[in-house]
Amino acid sequence: MLNFKRAFRAAIVSAAFSLTALPLTALTLTTLPAGAAEPVRIGEINSYTGLPAFTIPYRQGWELAVEEINAKGGVLGGRMLEVISRDDAGKPDDAVRVANELVSNEKVDILAGTYFSHIGLAVSDYALRSKKVFVAAEPLTDAITWDKGNRYTFRLRPSTYMQAAMLVDRAAALPAKRWATVAPNYEYGQSAVAVFKELLKAKRPDIEFVGEQWPAQGKIDAGSTVQALAASQPEAIFNVTFGPDLAKFVREGTTRGVFDGVSVVSLLTGEPEYLDPLKGEAPEGWIVTGYPWDQIDTPAHKAFLDAYQARFKDYPRLGSVVGYTTFKAIAAAVEKAGSTDSEKVADAFKGLKVESPFGGIEFRAIDHQATMGAYVGKIAVKDGKGAMTDWAYSNGADYLPADEVVLKRRPQ
Amino acid sequence: MGFYVVQCLSGLAQASSLFLVAAGLSIIFGVTRIVNFAHGSFYMVGAYIAVTLAERWAGGMGFWGAVAIAALGTGLLGVALEMLVLRRLYQSPELFQLLATFGVVLIVQDAALAIWGPEDLLGPRAPGLEGVVRILGRPFPKYELLLIALGPLVLGLLWLVFNRTRWGTLVRAATQDREMTAALGINQTWLFTSVLFLGSLLAGLGGALQIPREAVNLHMDINIVVEAFVVVVVGGMGSVGGAFLAAVLIGQLQAFGILIFPQITLVIVFLFMAVVLVVRPHGLLGRPQALARVAGTAQEPLLRSATPAERLAGTALLVVLALLPVMAGDYALTVLTEILILTLFAASLHFIMGPGGMISFGHAAYFGLGAYGAGLLVKHFAAGMLPGLVAAPLLAGGGALLFGWFCVRLSGVYLAMLTLAFAQITWSVAFQWQAVTGGDNGILGVWPDGWASPRWVFYYLTLASAPAAS
Numbered sequence: 001m002l003n004f005k006r007a008f009r010a011a012i013v014s015a016a017f018s019l020t021a022l023p024l025t026a027l028t029l030t031t032l033p034a035g036a037a038e039p040v041r042i043g044e045i046n047s048y049t050g051l052p053a054f055t056i057p058y059r060q061g062w063e064l065a066v067e068e069i070n071a072k073g074g075v076l077g078g079r080m081l082e083v084i085s086r087d088d089a090g091k092p093d094d095a096v097r098v099a100n101e102l103v104s105n106e107k108v109d110i111l112a113g114t115y116f117s118h119i120g121l122a123v124s125d126y127a128l129r130s131k132k133v134f135v136a137a138e139p140l141t142d143a144i145t146w147d148k149g150n151r152y153t154f155r156l157r158p159s160t161y162m163q164a165a166m167l168v169d170r171a172a173a174l175p176a177k178r179w180a181t182v183a184p185n186y187e188y189g190q191s192a193v194a195v196f197k198e199l200l201k202a203k204r205p206d207i208e209f210v211g212e213q214w215p216a217q218g219k220i221d222a223g224s225t226v227q228a229l230a231a232s233q234p235e236a237i238f239n240v241t242f243g244p245d246l247a248k249f250v251r252e253g254t255t256r257g258v259f260d261g262v263s264v265v266s267l268l269t270g271e272p273e274y275l276d277p278l279k280g281e282a283p284e285g286w287i288v289t290g291y292p293w294d295q296i297d298t299p300a301h302k303a304f305l306d307a308y309q310a311r312f313k314d315y316p317r318l319g320s321v322v323g324y325t326t327f328k329a330i331a332a333a334v335e336k337a338g339s340t341d342s343e344k345v346a347d348a349f350k351g352l353k354v355e356s357p358f359g360g361i362e363f364r365a366i367d368h369q370a371t372m373g374a375y376v377g378k379i380a381v382k383d384g385k386g387a388m389t390d391w392a393y394s395n396g397a398d399y400l401p402a403d404e405v406v407l408k409r410r411p412q
Numbered sequence: 413m414g415f416y417v418v419q420c421l422s423g424l425a426q427a428s429s430l431f432l433v434a435a436g437l438s439i440i441f442g443v444t445r446i447v448n449f450a451h452g453s454f455y456m457v458g459a460y461i462a463v464t465l466a467e468r469w470a471g472g473m474g475f476w477g478a479v480a481i482a483a484l485g486t487g488l489l490g491v492a493l494e495m496l497v498l499r500r501l502y503q504s505p506e507l508f509q510l511l512a513t514f515g516v517v518l519i520v521q522d523a524a525l526a527i528w529g530p531e532d533l534l535g536p537r538a539p540g541l542e543g544v545v546r547i548l549g550r551p552f553p554k555y556e557l558l559l560i561a562l563g564p565l566v567l568g569l570l571w572l573v574f575n576r577t578r579w580g581t582l583v584r585a586a587t588q589d590r591e592m593t594a595a596l597g598i599n600q601t602w603l604f605t606s607v608l609f610l611g612s613l614l615a616g617l618g619g620a621l622q623i624p625r626e627a628v629n630l631h632m633d634i635n636i637v638v639e640a641f642v643v644v645v646v647g648g649m650g651s652v653g654g655a656f657l658a659a660v661l662i663g664q665l666q667a668f669g670i671l672i673f674p675q676i677t678l679v680i681v682f683l684f685m686a687v688v689l690v691v692r693p694h695g696l697l698g699r700p701q702a703l704a705r706v707a708g709t710a711q712e713p714l715l716r717s718a719t720p721a722e723r724l725a726g727t728a729l730l731v732v733l734a735l736l737p738v739m740a741g742d743y744a745l746t747v748l749t750e751i752l753i754l755t756l757f758a759a760s761l762h763f764i765m766g767p768g769g770m771i772s773f774g775h776a777a778y779f780g781l782g783a784y785g786a787g788l789l790v791k792h793f794a795a796g797m798l799p800g801l802v803a804a805p806l807l808a809g810g811g812a813l814l815f816g817w818f819c820v821r822l823s824g825v826y827l828a829m830l831t832l833a834f835a836q837i838t839w840s841v842a843f844q845w846q847a848v849t850g851g852d853n854g855i856l857g858v859w860p861d862g863w864a865s866p867r868w869v870f871y872y873l874t875l876a877s878a879p880a881a882s
Contacts, residue, residue, distance in 0.1 A: 051530075052525065052530035053530035053531050053532070056530065092854065097746070097747070097750070100742075100743055100746050101743050104741060104742040104743035104746070105741070105743045117852075117853060118852045118853045118854055121853050121854070121856055122854070122856070124856075125856040125857055128857075129859055141853060143853055148853075148856050148857075185675060185677055185678055185844065186843065186844075186851060186852045187846060187851040187852050187853050190846065190851070212674055213670060213674050214670075214674045214675045214677055215670075215677050216677040216678045218631055218635050219635055219639075219677070221422075221426050221666050221667070221670075221677075222625070222626070223422035223425060223426065223553075223556060223667075224419060224422045224423060224426065224666060224667040224670060225670065227415070227418055227419050227422055227667075228419070228670050228671050228674075231415050231419075231671070243532065243629070244532055244626060244627050244629045244631065244632075247532060247534055247626060247627035248625060248626040248627070251537075251624075251625065251626070252553070252625070255542070255543075255544060255551075255553045256544060256551045256552070256553065257544070257551050276531070277531055277532040277533070277534055277627055278534060278627075279534055281534065
């Protein structure tokens with residue numbers, strides 16, 4: 001046995017580490033008029049310190065939604081929404097700990113949020129165990145509604161499968177027969193490429209995949225990767241890299257002329273979060289999924305855009321729409337359930353119809369996936385900035401597999 | 413043919429940028445013996461300063477002026493780091509130095525976020541070098557050619573400085589035998605500060621030169637520093653020539669490795685480091701470190717029996733811990749359980765580093781092996797919780813036996829880095845082997861068996877196993 005002094009010191013250090021991580025990130029948004037009914041408490045978790053570029057627009061989105069809902073008198077005849085927001089530091093174990101804290105100590109009625117897929121899955125597993133409804137806002141992994149789906153978890157954003165399927169529509173129309181893929185070396189990249197290959201092959205049996213590259217996320221050796229892709233002489237490339245990797249990939253590829261005469265189809269690149277940092281070097285002609293916030297003129301989007309810009313003096317990113325719609329959906333579900341009881345809210349979410357800035361969406365009863373879609377278009381450079389042209393809204397409902405496929409993948 | 417030449421050149425360009433950072437790190441370690449985790453932060457700050465200035469001052473002079481000022485500015489930051497932090501740490505154990513410099517990493521990260529904002533910043537390209545030249549009919553960026561030339565150039569300059577100036581002689585002397593140099597009346601304070609200046613300047617230069625190649629972002633620091641460490645260790649700590657050789661080898665391995673086996677990107681660097689360290693325990697061109705002669709403070713015996721007072725305190729603590737579930741709520745119990753788990757982990761690390769005398773940077777690998785072992789047994793073999801709990805430590809122990817067989821021949825930083833290499837290899841297997849481990853999504857739905865699922869039962873289970881094991 002080691003002596004106790006040392007063991008005790010180690011215990012103090014580890015205790016200090018885990019305790020300091022907890023209360024610092026608390027942020028409570030209360031807009032309670034005096035003497036009002038008990039609020040509906042929502043526990044919100046996201047990677048605010050790890051990914052500020054993505055999660056700050058997202059937070060502004062849900063703040064706007066909560067303010068709008070409460071200004072109209074809240075839900076259930078006068079109960080306000082109260083959000084208790086926590087940071088997960090980009091780690092699944094931290095996320096589960098704060099989820100537990102939100103449920104056990106803060107007595108929240110509903111959990112929401114998360115960005116990374118593995119964190120979303122960890123919280124969804126906790127939601128199942130603690131029997132609390134969890135609305136996964138941003139994670140993309142198919143597993144969260146299919147292979148690892150559960151009764152209490154619902155997901156808003158179009159999944160990897162849906163977005164890849166939207167791109168396949170356009171990819172199949174291209175004359176290209178020789179395809180190469182480049183994707184970050186983890187679950188997201190792997191499943192995006194797998195879905196894209198499968199669906200494109202089904203539509204176009206005459207094509208072949210001639211090369212693939214799997215750079216490490218955040219550490220792409222762009223020169224070598226681009227060159228290796230070019231060596232397989234593809235006529236088209238499917239890209240899944242994003243963020244700093246994408247910028248490197250675009251620069252090296254453009255400089256070396258790898259994209260000349262080659263069609264590129266690229267996941268998420270049209271989202272302002274990824275497109276804007278590329279500025280005037282946005283790769284023209286790439287076919288992408290994204291969000292042309294400055295061009296959508298539906299009344300629903302216009303109302304959202306005006307309110308957002310008036311409130312934050314900034315333009316919305318895709319995350320803003322996701323955050324906004326997530327909380328509108330939660331309010332609608334509670335209203336439909338007529339209660340904050342987990343079982344009733346979970347039932348209410350099934351088939352729930354919500355108005356979003358992108359139009360009406362529905363949380364499917366079969367797999368808890370929302371039918372929110374994405375905009376598919378081409379990248380162009382206007383006034384030294386990347387923008388989407390030639391775009392159209394792809395309704396998420398049209399890009400999900402047949403019900404029996406879903407039922408086979410989802411545990412019953 | 414042309415393709416292979418161009419691929420080789422791409423690898424060389426990557427090697428050059430890696431070398432600039434690694435050379436600085438190697439020089440700093442050689443003299444101060446400090447594992448400076450903050451080196452990557454200088455690289456990032458260099459890139460941020462350069463991108464800000466280059467945006468402001470257009471034109472050729474503007475770009476190169478921005479690079480020069482960024483390098484000098486980071487050099488000065490290095491001086492500040494030495495005077496404020498490192499100076500106090502020269503006698504501390506390696507792990508303390510690592511923690512302190514890691515603290516600097518976090519501070520710099522937050523400062524960079526506050527100053528430059530969360531969005532990635534795409535800088536201008538180098539004026540006059542935007543285009544390509546054709547090499548055997550294949551386009552190759554001019555800027556990368558410049559980088560390729562810069563690597564050997566910096567290597568040559570460093571050689572001149574170290575071999576043809578008095579300052580260089582002193583640095584070499586201090587690298588070989590710090591105490592003897594001090595005994596001969598060399599002012600170490602000044603020497604160490606200037607070394608930090610040169611090393612950080614190189615990191616800043618490396619970062620500034622990246623702006624035509626990549627968007628400057630808040631993750632650059634961690635991404636580069638691990639690879640730079642690998643380069644330094646593979647080359648031999650303190651050997652600049654070794655760092656160059658290692659950078660070139662790693663650059664080429666990456667460039668050609670992805671042609672044969674594209675999935676290898678996560679692991680290739682660490683695999684290479686593990687192989688080199690197993691075959692050459694002090695890196696390619698490194699020499700065994702001179703033992704630091706610590707002035708004769710008596711070391712506390714690492715294992716001794718507890719005094720009666722300590723026994724009493726320990727027993728009292730156990731009693732308090734055992735009584736806690738009576739008043740603590742569910743959440744507090746979960747946190748206490750986590751604390752107990754971390755205590756056990758900390759005790760195990762202490763055991764290996766204290767009585768064992770082995771520095772491990774890869775200790776988390778065994779934590780992971782244990783967790784995966786239990787998780788996989790429960791998930792794939794429906795083994796239940798108790799068999800999982802018994803089998804998991806055996807799996808971790810087996811892993812340690814395998815890695816340890818290679819590691820124990822090494823000592824000091826080389827040992828630490830080899831353990832890190834094995835930890836990284838283990839990690840990338842878990843990360844990539846999706847069919848078994850679930851990749852980065854992990855293994856879900858592993859919860860205690862029914863009888864152990866109330867929080868207080870699980871707490872007692874942990875409380876019983878933590879002190880029993882230590």
